[in-house]
Amino acid sequence: MRRQGYFDEAAADRAVRFIESLKHTKGKWAGVPFVLEPFQREPIRQIFGRVNADGTRQVRQAFISLPRKNGKTELCAAIGLKLLFADGEQEAEIYGAASDRDQASLTFNIAASMVRRDARLSRMAKIIDSSKRIVVPKTNSFWRAIPADAGGSWGYTPSAVIADELHAWKGSNGRELWGALTSGSGTREQPLAIAITTAGYDNESIWREEYEYAKKVLAGVLNDPTYFVIIYEPPEGYDWRDEKVWKRVNPAIGAGFLSLAEMRAKARRAQHSPASQNLFRRVRLNDAATKQADRWIDLALWDANAQEDGRLHIVDEAHLKGRVCYGGLDLGAVDDLTAWLLVFPHDEDPERLDVLARFWCPEARLTDDDNRYRDQYVVWKEQGWLQTTPGNATDYAFVRAQIVQDAQRYALRDMAIDRWQAHQLAMELQEEGITVVAMGQGFQSMAGPTKEIHRRLLLGKVHHGGNPCLRWQADGLAVKQDPAGNLKPDKAESQGKIDGIVALVMALDRAMRHEEQVAWEAV
Numbered sequence: 001m002r003r004q005g006y007f008d009e010a011a012a013d014r015a016v017r018f019i020e021s022l023k024h025t026k027g028k029w030a031g032v033p034f035v036l037e038p039f040q041r042e043p044i045r046q047i048f049g050r051v052n053a054d055g056t057r058q059v060r061q062a063f064i065s066l067p068r069k070n071g072k073t074e075l076c077a078a079i080g081l082k083l084l085f086a087d088g089e090q091e092a093e094i095y096g097a098a099s100d101r102d103q104a105s106l107t108f109n110i111a112a113s114m115v116r117r118d119a120r121l122s123r124m125a126k127i128i129d130s131s132k133r134i135v136v137p138k139t140n141s142f143w144r145a146i147p148a149d150a151g152g153s154w155g156y157t158p159s160a161v162i163a164d165e166l167h168a169w170k171g172s173n174g175r176e177l178w179g180a181l182t183s184g185s186g187t188r189e190q191p192l193a194i195a196i197t198t199a200g201y202d203n204e205s206i207w208r209e210e211y212e213y214a215k216k217v218l219a220g221v222l223n224d225p226t227y228f229v230i231i232y233e234p235p236e237g238y239d240w241r242d243e244k245v246w247k248r249v250n251p252a253i254g255a256g257f258l259s260l261a262e263m264r265a266k267a268r269r270a271q272h273s274p275a276s277q278n279l280f281r282r283v284r285l286n287d288a289a290t291k292q293a294d295r296w297i298d299l300a301l302w303d304a305n306a307q308e309d310g311r312l313h314i315v316d317e318a319h320l321k322g323r324v325c326y327g328g329l330d331l332g333a334v335d336d337l338t339a340w341l342l343v344f345p346h347d348e349d350p351e352r353l354d355v356l357a358r359f360w361c362p363e364a365r366l367t368d369d370d371n372r373y374r375d376q377y378v379v380w381k382e383q384g385w386l387q388t389t390p391g392n393a394t395d396y397a398f399v400r401a402q403i404v405q406d407a408q409r410y411a412l413r414d415m416a417i418d419r420w421q422a423h424q425l426a427m428e429l430q431e432e433g434i435t436v437v438a439m440g441q442g443f444q445s446m447a448g449p450t451k452e453i454h455r456r457l458l459l460g461k462v463h464h465g466g467n468p469c470l471r472w473q474a475d476g477l478a479v480k481q482d483p484a485g486n487l488k489p490d491k492a493e494s495q496g497k498i499d500g501i502v503a504l505v506m507a508l509d510r511a512m513r514h515e516e517q518v519a520w521e522a523v
Contacts, residue, residue: 005050005051005052005053005058005225006050006051006053007049007050007051008049008050008051008055009049011048011049011051011057012044012045012046012048012049013045014048014086015044015045015047015048015049015082015086016036016041016044016045018081018082018085018086019034019036019044019078019079019081019082020033020034020035020036021033021034021118022034022078022081022114022117022118023114023117023118024074025074025110025113025114025117026074026110029257031117034074034078034114037251037252037255038251039070039232039251039252039255040071040075042230043062043064043228043230044079046059046228047059047062047192047194047228048082050225050228056189056190057190057192058225058226059192059225059226059227059228060190060191060192060193060226060227061182061192061193061194061195061226061227061228062192062193062194062195062227062228062229063195063197063210063211063213063214063227063228063229063230063231064194064195064196064197064229064230064231065196065197065198065199065211065214065230065231065232065233065286065288066196066197066198066232066250066251066286067198067199067232067249067250067283067284067285067286068198068283068284069250069252069258069262069284070232070250070251070252070258071252071257072164072165072196072197072198073106073107073110073164074110075196076096076107076162076164076194076196077096077107077108077110077111077114077162078111078114079162079194080094080096080107080111080143080160080162081111081114081115081121081134081143083159083160083162083192084134084136084141084142084143085121085124085125085136087159087160089139089141089159089188089189089190090139090140090141091139091140091141092136092139092141092142092159092160093141093142093144093156093157093158093159093160094141094142094143094144094158094159094160094161094162095143095144095145095146095156095158095160095161095162095181096108096111096143096144096145096146096162096164097145097146097147097148097161097162097163097164097177097181098145098147098148098163098164098165098168099147099148099164099165099168099169099170099174099483100147100148100168101147103147103164103165103168104132104145104146104147104164105132105145106164107145107162107164108132108134108143108145111134111143112127112129112134115127115134124136124138131144132144132145133145146177148168148169148170148173148174148177148178156180156181156184157184157185157187157188158181158184158185158188158191158193159185159188159191159192160191160192160193160194161181161182161192161193161194162194162196163178163181163193163194163195163196163197164196164197165196165197165198165483166178166195166196166197166200166206166207166210167197167198167199167200167201167202167205167207167483168200168207168483169205169206169207170202170205170483174205174206175205175206178206181193195207195210198282198283198286199211199233199282199283199286199287199288199290200282200288200483201282201290201481211231211288213227214227214229214231215229215231217229218231231286232248232249232250232251232286233249233285233286233287233288234248234249234281234285234286234287238285240267240270240277240280240281240285240287241267243260243263243264245285246260246263246284246285247260249285249286250263250284250285263284266280266284267280269458272298272300272301272457272458273296273297273298273454274296274297274298275296275478275479275481275487276454278290278481279481279485283485296454296477296478296479296487296489297454297457297474297475297477299471299474299475301457301458302457302464302471302474302475303466303471304460305457305460305461305462305463305464306463306464306465306466306471308463312465312466313463313465314465314466315354315355315356315463315464315465315467317356320344320354320356320410321409321410322409322410322411323344323354323410323411324344324345324410324411324413325342325343325344325345325356325410325411325412325413326342326343326412326413326414326415326416326507326508326510326511326514327340327341327342327343327403327406327412327414327415327416327507327510328340328341328343328415328416328417328502328503328504328505328506328507328508328509328510329341329399329403329415329416329417329418329421329422329503329506330418330421330499330500330502330503330506331394331396331399331417331418331421331422331425331499332394332497332499334362334393334394335362335364335365335392335393335394336361336362336365336394336497337359337360337361337497337499337500338359338360338361338394338396338399338499339357339358339359339499339500339502339503340357340358340359340360340399340402340403340406340503341355341356341357341358341500341503341504341506341507342355342356342357342406342410342412342507343355343356343504343507343508343511344356344410345511345515349461350511350515351456351459351461352456352461352463353456353461353462353463353508353511354463354465355462355463355464355465355467355470355504357464357467357469357470357500357503357504358387358402359380359385359386359387359469359499359500360386360387360388360389360394360398360399361377361386361388361389361394362388362389362390362391362392362393362394362395363388363389363390363391364391364392365377365388366378366381366388373496373497376472380468380469383468385467385468385469386469387402396422396425399425400425400428400429403415403429403434404429404432404434407432407433407434412434413435413510413514414434414435414436414437414510415429415434415435415436415437415507415510416436416437416438416439416506416507416509416510417436417437417438417439417506418438418439418441418506419438419439419440419441420441426438437510439506439509441488441502442488443482443486443488445509446488446489446505446509447482447486447487447488448509448512449505449506449508449509449512450479450487450488450489450505451486451487452508452512453504453505453508469500470500470501470504472496472497473496473497473498473499473500473501474501475495475496476494476495476496476497476498477489477494477498477501478490478493478494478495480493488505489501489502489505
């Protein structure tokens with residue numbers, strides 16, 4: 001009689017052999033046999049080779065964590081097809097699950113393409129693209145793509161689940177889907193749930209729960225032979241710029257399908273951006289210790305944009321008279337800073353901007369003992385960088401008067417304002433003949449100009465004149481990242497106030513839209 005839990009070499013070999021009979025689907029690898037690299041082969045062998053005394057698969061759940069661009073999605077597709085066609089399961093239900101419909105469709109499309117490239121599998125299966133299913137009539141089995149944001153997943157009896165990028169499964173829908181899929185297989189003899197993912201940052205997510213459990217299994221704190229773990233991540237105290245670390249956590253570099261040159265390019269772009277460094281560490285190095293929000297602008301980079309030919313580049317309002325400009329208004333709280341930012345593109349180089357920043361706060365904030373920024377507000381008021389309005393709340397009439405004056409003095413094309421702010425002020429400005437555009441504050445609206453500001457800072461094209469109030473805000477700014485790596489200013493995580501930077505993002509958005517319009521009309 002076999003001992004409890006042994007390694008079945010033949011079962012491991014069969015799994016490897018099936019996957020290597022498939023073909024890659026994209027780019028220069030399209031049509032090339034799926035020859036597993038060592039870092040891919042070992043998890044396959046362990047998952048399918050470790051069996052119980054009765055010969056059933058011992059591993060019921062696997063957690064495989066790799067940085068981006070290490071072939072996770074194609075490996076997901078290949079494993080799913082092995083489970084669909086060659087696992088000995090009647091009426092198998094294979095669910096290719098991902099964070100949203102697009103990601104789930106991506107894995108399905110790769111799997112469907114692999115089937116179409118294999119004459120034997122094509123004869124056995126029917127591919128239904130409209131419902132993202134691969135059906136095997138002989139065993140009454142199917143693969144189905146499902147997104148974590150769809151909900152309604154209870155009642156399924158999965159024989160296998162392939163979860164792609166578990167870190168992106170957000171909120172109650174993601175947690176509910178994972179729970180439904182991993183608990184709904186009680187009638188199956190050897191169910192399997194595999195999560196193949198890059199590190200996340202959300203401590204409240206299902207990814208974090210699985211990651212923490214996997215780490216305990218990996219460290220031997222928990223003895224769970226049904227749970228297989230492999231995690232490629234950097235050691236504590238590592239240098240994110242060290243190429244030896246890159247190669248250690250990115251096995252695809254050695255395998256030849258992840259470019260070291262691409263990694264170097266990404267690292268160079270992250271040099272002057274704490275947020276980009278954060279994203280590089282999480283996505284490219286699989287560092288699970290990174291956070292959602294982080295400081296965004298390197299202060300030395302910001303200060304360099306205040307200089308030209310080694311000298312301070314003063315933004316002279318007299319020289320701006322009559323020039324085309326675009327505005328952004330962030331009202332902030334009624335008892336604190338309000339910011340009005342104007343950006344002036346240069347005719348010879350529209351990407352180059354002169355930035356004029358104006359700030360207001362209530363007069364009472366300069367004597368308020370509870371205002372921890374009181375002393376610097378007083379100095380900025382004396383130096384002319386900050387204006388005050390009487391009382392305990394900002395009087396928007398002063399703001400409106402300044403905007404109208406600026407519109408008359410400069411060629412203000414239009415201005416952006418938070419769509420949820422100051423409807424009355426917006427209407428009053430429109431009555432003055434100023435074009436006011438409502439702008440959302442989510443990733444969809446803010447990500448583009450946020451990214452563009454940093455790009456232009458790197459090129460030395462954001463001439464802000466060293467405004468100390470704006471500099472303080474740039475230094476304390478934190479940004480929030482969504483799962484796709486998009487960034488936007490995060491007031492909750494920033495140190496101090498960032499109304500001026502938010503207004504700058506909004507003003508640049510207007511300038512960018514006019515640049516796009518000019519480019520379109522020139523075609």
